[in-house]
Amino acid sequence: MMAVENPITKTVQEEALRKIKLNLTKESRIGEIDFNNLVFGKKYADHMLVADFDGHEWKNAEILPFQHLSVSPSNAAWHYGQAIFEGIKAYKDQDGEPMIFRPYDNYARFNTSAERMGMPTVPEWLFIGGMDLLINADRDWVPSNKGCSLYLRPFMIAADEFIGVKPSDTYKFVIINSPAGPYFNKPIKLLVQDKYIRAFPGGVGYAKAAGNYGGTMYPTMQAKKQGYDQILWVDGLEFKQLQECGTMNVFAIIGNKAITPDLTQGTILAGVTRASVIDILSDMGLTVEERPVSIEEVVTAWKAGTLREVFGTGTASSVAYVEQLDYKEHQIKLDTTKYSVGAEVIERLDAIRTGRAEDTRNWNYKITRL
Ligand SMILES: Cc1ncc(COP(=O)(O)O)c(C=O)c1O
Numbered sequence: 001m002m003a004v005e006n007p008i009t010k011t012v013q014e015e016a017l018r019k020i021k022l023n024l025t026k027e028s029r030i031g032e033i034d035f036n037n038l039v040f041g042k043k044y045a046d047h048m049l050v051a052d053f054d055g056h057e058w059k060n061a062e063i064l065p066f067q068h069l070s071v072s073p074s075n076a077a078w079h080y081g082q083a084i085f086e087g088i089k090a091y092k093d094q095d096g097e098p099m100i101f102r103p104y105d106n107y108a109r110f111n112t113s114a115e116r117m118g119m120p121t122v123p124e125w126l127f128i129g130g131m132d133l134l135i136n137a138d139r140d141w142v143p144s145n146k147g148c149s150l151y152l153r154p155f156m157i158a159a160d161e162f163i164g165v166k167p168s169d170t171y172k173f174v175i176i177n178s179p180a181g182p183y184f185n186k187p188i189k190l191l192v193q194d195k196y197i198r199a200f201p202g203g204v205g206y207a208k209a210a211g212n213y214g215g216t217m218y219p220t221m222q223a224k225k226q227g228y229d230q231i232l233w234v235d236g237l238e239f240k241q242l243q244e245c246g247t248m249n250v251f252a253i254i255g256n257k258a259i260t261p262d263l264t265q266g267t268i269l270a271g272v273t274r275a276s277v278i279d280i281l282s283d284m285g286l287t288v289e290e291r292p293v294s295i296e297e298v299v300t301a302w303k304a305g306t307l308r309e310v311f312g313t314g315t316a317s318s319v320a321y322v323e324q325l326d327y328k329e330h331q332i333k334l335d336t337t338k339y340s341v342g343a344e345v346i347e348r349l350d351a352i353r354t355g356r357a358e359d360t361r362n363w364n365y366k367i368t369r370l
Pocket of ligand 1: 316
């Protein structure tokens with residue numbers, strides 16, 4: 001079934017065409033890509049978008065061949081971390097036409113991150129319109145194989161050449177895109193971290209800021225050495241309330257309820273997949289509770305035999321089944337071959353994203369051919 005066309009798509013595209021210069025490649029690199037063996041985040045499509053914020057407005061917006069950026073060693077982003085990003089996926093519908101999944105949600109989150117980090121917001125013509133024109137230029141790079149997509153990575157960095165601590169006046173906005181296969185190709189093992197934390201109320205946990213990830217590298221390296229795929233972060237006060245994983249929000253299915261940590265503390269990224277999964281779970285007739293979830297509640301449910309499934313949700317990883325969840329002396333092992341809820345969520349989500357099911361909530365942004 002075709003996606004419902006977003007009525008403002010055309011207007012956004014027209015404004016983008018007026019404001020973004022197109023400098024397209026004469027030689028595509030697409031022949032180098034093995035679309036049957038896509039790995040996540042390794043190869044980039046022919047084009048990228050760049051734009052500059054001069055302290056007052058966004059200008060010099062251009063789609064050009066993918067290339068290195070030239071950045072001064074005194075660039076403020078290197079030193080003080082004013083850097084934010086997004087992760088979005090484009091799929092092909094049943095007619096082979098590309099669609100972006102919920103780009104307006106990522107657009108809103110990007111500008112929320114920008115505000116928290118003292119950076120300028122970006123206008124719709126640049127973020128949404130820029131992706132539209134970029135996918136038009138890289139249309140053939142959107143994979144159609146099952147589980148594959150074109151991963152879009154918009155980001156913004158400070159651009160001042162000045163090494164004093166202050167918000168940068170100038171910024172660079174860039175979008176690159178990468179044909180991507182599955183992030184995890186098997187069920188994952190999580191460690192509930194009880195020494196290091198990712199975010200605290202009042203901090204920047206809800207922003208998709210580069211530094212949030214930098215701080216997780218060391219504890220994650222330690223966890224990986226012990227055989228885990230990611231950390232499941234908990235609050236820093238009691239080390240009990242679940243937050244999220246390295247690149248995913250988390251859900252537990254207990255009996256006929258789906259529970260997931262709520263966003264009120266500002267410590268968790270408001271996942272677009274999380275929001276979609278909440279709607280899909282409700283459509284499936286489950287009761288969904290967004291509320292504080294303690295690790296003890298999960299352990300207790302597991303001991304009582306009512307913990308049916310635990311899964312992570314994220315744009316990169318889609319829905320990742322958790323087969324093992326370790327917390328102190330507890331080792332929760334789950335049989336992911338019995339994950340009927342997770343399986344149906346993936347199926348429904350994929351069906352919407354690829355136009356096989358009706359897009360009743362208008363999640364897909366259909367790319368009108370130029
Ligand atoms: C820390 C973190 N939490 C959650 C998510 C899931 O968010 P989304 O579903 O918008 O990709 C991501 C990925 O973007 C993430 O990096």
